[in-house]
Amino acid sequence: MPKEKLLITGASGLLGHALCLQAEQAYDVYGTCFQNEVMVPYVTPIKLDLADTKQIAQCFQKVQPQAVIHTAAFSKPNSCEQQPEKSRLINLQATVEIAQLCAASKIPLVFTSSDLVFNGKDAPYYEDDPVSPICVYGEHKAAAEEAVREIYSKATIYRMPLMLGAAPGFESGFLAHMVRTLRNKERLILFTDEFRTAVDTESAASGLLMALKQPGVLLHLGGRRRLSRFSMGCLIADVLKADHALLKPMLAKDLPMPAPRSPDVSLSSERAYVLGYAPEDLVSYLERSVPGIVQ
Ligand SMILES: NC(=O)c1ccc[n+]([C@@H]2O[C@H](COP(=O)([O-])OP(=O)(O)OC[C@H]3O[C@@H](n4cnc5c(N)ncnc54)[C@H](OP(=O)(O)O)[C@@H]3O)[C@@H](O)[C@H]2O)c1
Structure with missing residues (x-):
């Protein structure tokens, strides 16, 4: 029997890459990219500019997908703050277009939102808590969630936490940056007052594939530990046996950035755990993946 066609947007991204690696066993995978390549x-691969809604419709016409996981995004909050119209086009308008196309064909859709739909003042956050974004990226993700729900009640929305991943070609990611800096014996500045329930991209990808069988739900896909960025740096330093003196603690208010920062967007993800989402312990993931990160 032929495999179902699964369209993954953002297949050249950190999460999309991990997702493609897992999905290709069960699905005939089509992966979109824009400025980078799909490396699975x-x-x-399909080149697609999400800012152009016509290209999205053409992509659906060409692939005729039987399911869609939408991970592509203008994903850097500081860049979204500086280019709000670009964020609106990619994070909101393109998501609306994809939801409309999936609704018209009645195919499963999974949309990846973010823990940054919350202001970070009242963690841990549950799925039923009201959204309270404080940056442009969070505002557009929250608006996209609402639009997806209105357009297509069978769409699944997953709120992703901070994700740590390592793969060839993703040397600029948060994890690779921390590993390289510590290996080079350079100072690493990390906030002590910003908390997330981070997860590795492989666990997140397996959770997203589970979502294809959970139509119409909103779920959090957080990890099990609430950690500050500084504590994450300590875990990585331990794995590398690096000198902890290289880790420089800092308060977020002492390093102003374009996007306002949510102090604690820890997610409660019990609902997903009950449904079978089983994120790997972060330390075990780091021990397994950090040695393979190239300089
Ligand atoms: N990473 C995190 O810690 C985190 C936390 C919370 C939520 N999320 C959400 O999780 C999802 C996956 O994040 P990620 O870390 O994998 O993001 P990422 O590594 O930044 O990848 C973004 C993807 O979107 C694509 N893209 C960007 N602009 C595009 C455009 N104009 N047209 C078409 N494609 C475009 C990129 O393509 P090219 O690279 O080829 O240009 C890339 O494939 C996103 O929805 C993000 O908002 C991420």
């Missing part, structure tokens, strides 16, 4: 064999 057996995935059919």
